[in-house]
Amino acid sequence: MKVLVVMGSKSDSHIAERVTKVLDEFGVDYDVEVASAHRNPEKVERLAKSEEYDVFIAIAGLSAALPGVIAAHTIKPVIGVPVSAKLGGLDALLSIAQMPPGVPVAAVGIDNGKNAALLTIEILALQNSELREKLMEYREKMRA
Amino acid sequence: MKVLVVMGSKSDSHIAERVTKVLDEFGVDYDVEVASAHRNPEKVERLAKSEEYDVFIAIAGLSAALPGVIAAHTIKPVIGVPVSAKLGGLDALLSIAQMPPGVPVAAVGIDNGKNAALLTIEILALQNSELREKLMEYREKMRA
Amino acid sequence: MKVLVVMGSKSDSHIAERVTKVLDEFGVDYDVEVASAHRNPEKVERLAKSEEYDVFIAIAGLSAALPGVIAAHTIKPVIGVPVSAKLGGLDALLSIAQMPPGVPVAAVGIDNGKNAALLTIEILALQNSELREKLMEYREKMRA
Amino acid sequence: MKVLVVMGSKSDSHIAERVTKVLDEFGVDYDVEVASAHRNPEKVERLAKSEEYDVFIAIAGLSAALPGVIAAHTIKPVIGVPVSAKLGGLDALLSIAQMPPGVPVAAVGIDNGKNAALLTIEILALQNSELREKLMEYREKMRA
Amino acid sequence: MKVLVVMGSKSDSHIAERVTKVLDEFGVDYDVEVASAHRNPEKVERLAKSEEYDVFIAIAGLSAALPGVIAAHTIKPVIGVPVSAKLGGLDALLSIAQMPPGVPVAAVGIDNGKNAALLTIEILALQNSELREKLMEYREKMRA
Amino acid sequence: MKVLVVMGSKSDSHIAERVTKVLDEFGVDYDVEVASAHRNPEKVERLAKSEEYDVFIAIAGLSAALPGVIAAHTIKPVIGVPVSAKLGGLDALLSIAQMPPGVPVAAVGIDNGKNAALLTIEILALQNSELREKLMEYREKMRA
Amino acid sequence: MKVLVVMGSKSDSHIAERVTKVLDEFGVDYDVEVASAHRNPEKVERLAKSEEYDVFIAIAGLSAALPGVIAAHTIKPVIGVPVSAKLGGLDALLSIAQMPPGVPVAAVGIDNGKNAALLTIEILALQNSELREKLMEYREKMRA
């Protein structure tokens, strides 16, 4: 089980860190890449088609095509994190959430890298009882 | 593997049908329930805590608390479908997408029940090679 | 007569203080709690079902389910205060205001803890002539 | 105990009917008036200052000043119902919700006359055990 | 010819100064008042009914009822200046612009006190050739 | 005293009729023209520079440059009426209201031709006692 | 000189027709294709890389990645037409306009296929005097 965390621009790395911090905490294996759907579509396509990853977390601001473009090249779950670069991130949220019927992306909240990681872990936990237990502990701690 | 499709109100059933049509097409087992997070929170909690389901698809309009309330009671993936009841569905989209850090919901597009089903299938396909094949065929047909 | 002031996150405490400052000024008894509808729904439910409180003031940002979830568990008046965490608070305002028919929440303005307290006092003053007089004095002072 | 239901324009009467239908169901006494804050401010002021009413429900679209203007002349609770005349009712919702600190209005959802009535009844039920019982029955029925 | 510049709160005085700076420049006589439509409606009404003023400039943020309430009490032109207190001023702009048919307010841009003053001068210049000449000079200077 | 009512497109004529109906009612002289700021700027400029008119009412949808372009060529008051062609008229409202400091336009509400006419009459009434009386009668009738 | 008109979905064909009607009128050669950036990215890439076309007109609703994805694969001008499928087309407009620095797309208005065609012709006319003359005639006719 491995996750790809990909951001559209190096300027999104503060959001990527919120993702990897949680993945580290849960001991989930991952790679991190910078690849823009618009500036480097070949790299995005190559990453999306990699058989290595179970879940993709794509972080992008503005027109935020990255999660959708990845989703176009894989049948693995793709989670999109809209980044607040302009308009408070409303542009990125709409771009990520409003995917056309047929190619789904799972949108989390604006700048909410933490929830992208947790959603990923919930997905991976369906086939991993250790992750399930860690998730339950994590939830338990939040309650305290 | 079983999915719960839950809508906040009977008036959301046209969206639920878009979900179940795709689940049927892929032969995924599911239950359908009507349960409002505000009018019947006990039922929502009971459903959310059921061990029977692997993925939850929650359909709701307006303040659309349903997906988040389910997510609060489970560590299984929860997919939220915002319904366009007022303001073109912007209210529901923001309510579903803007979850606080710690409890994730996967938002799909406004009224986009089809993508909620496909995202569910992508998640289930991680541990089911038959679903993976069907997904690849499905994508192939879309291309034609 | 007692009020519960509950915030979804400790980071909302600057708004809670605007509430309690006014309640103190009017000599209204209250408790303050931190309880997230998503991270600690059991606590929220327990608080909402307490017979001790006449009015609930629920403070929350983002998808801001807290006021609605409290309202789902009580027939006492629930006042929601949207907090400007993202998108200037528009997300929280819509989540709080756009409740489905059947379970009301009284929304006040974004970050407007003061008005949540004053609305509470107006409600309590219906059965308390001393509060009515204080409210009239308060209004009188605002005019000066 | 008596409620004033006031609408800014005769064209809002379909929303006023949603209010009065619920008030009738609960046996709450009320008057209905048409009075525009802009076209007939004297009437609005006279109504707002009437000692006869315990709660005001003010229904208005567009710039929707009615609830706020009533609130300016009373210390009784004022509930505002935004009407979707333009922009899906976002204009009216913001006008009603974004009251300045000092003079509260309780906003309910766009076109949501039903919740304005129920919120009123919750307020009145604080001093009326019969209304409390009816509210609990009403909630019970919603669950079914 | 005299203008009343009225702001809903002392915190709007930086916008009022943009107005009076231009009125001073053109030698137009004016008074400045602080009067909230919600906190001090009697004062607002008294000012609006004064025969002394030819044009009213009303400055307000949030639900921004001030220009409309003045317009309700006068048949003199009322110019409203929305202030960016929350949501970038969109709430105030909609409240001021979306007046109901029958009682007009002239909205200028968010925080745009300068244009409120210039619009006032254009109105007064219809019956004052000196102001017309000054306006033409002012425009000429802007071109340079 | 004469008014120019100019619309950006023939498709705006239903709004122009709301304007002229009120001007007729008050016996105010006017011309009506169709002239697009983008398709026929020369005509717009020529009309704007005409000495014949005291007030301009400019009706436009979408990017709605018409009122601003007229204002650029005259020091007479210009009233802009945003038309709801797309996005509920929000685009036109922002284009008309958000004029840069230096060249004012008076924005009225979306599709609110009636208020454009009444604002015009309020302006003209400053120098016409007969119009003042008619306005007072008009207001009186609205109250009834 | 040849133009590619590509729409993301067959349901956008009413907008494509507005484009081709104008291209026909000016005698500009073009092809029309249906190709979704999400459902058929290979086809989109192949079309974008074709040496045959001078200008691309890409029509898409919702998250509207099509124009940006084409732009990622070509250095020819790409014009994006947002379609009003949800939220009045605001989602598509933001997706198309808010491209990241480095890969430009030229956004025209929502559903405004006509302007996409005219912008294309203006671009082609830079190297074609016949098109320039036709454009001048076209403008002349609009003035009449």
Place this chain on the structure above:
Amino acid sequence: MKVLVVMGSKSDSHIAERVTKVLDEFGVDYDVEVASAHRNPEKVERLAKSEEYDVFIAIAGLSAALPGVIAAHTIKPVIGVPVSAKLGGLDALLSIAQMPPGVPVAAVGIDNGKNAALLTIEILALQNSELREKLMEYREKMRA
């Protein structure tokens, strides 16, 4: 081949610099002017009618009429750059993008002067093989 970069106000010069930096990098000849569509329409018209320029880049905030007014006076391509002065630049984006059918403007993203320059170069490159090569190198560098 020459480009005119025109900004509506000196305060937009930080955006103009993003444009000229890229034009310099590609060795494209240009002039820079400050000219407001509202404060100095004659200058704007004169510039727009100049035969000297092949492409116009117009930078403006607020109601942002500049690109449209230039487009009204030329059949050369006009690129509009919305500036975030108020409301995060949404007002300027809508004003620039929502041009009426018949007179096109090419909108780029909010504050995105870089893309305005690159779009210009893509247009000019259609008739200049050296620019085409430089564009391909530029793209190649972005990939690295």
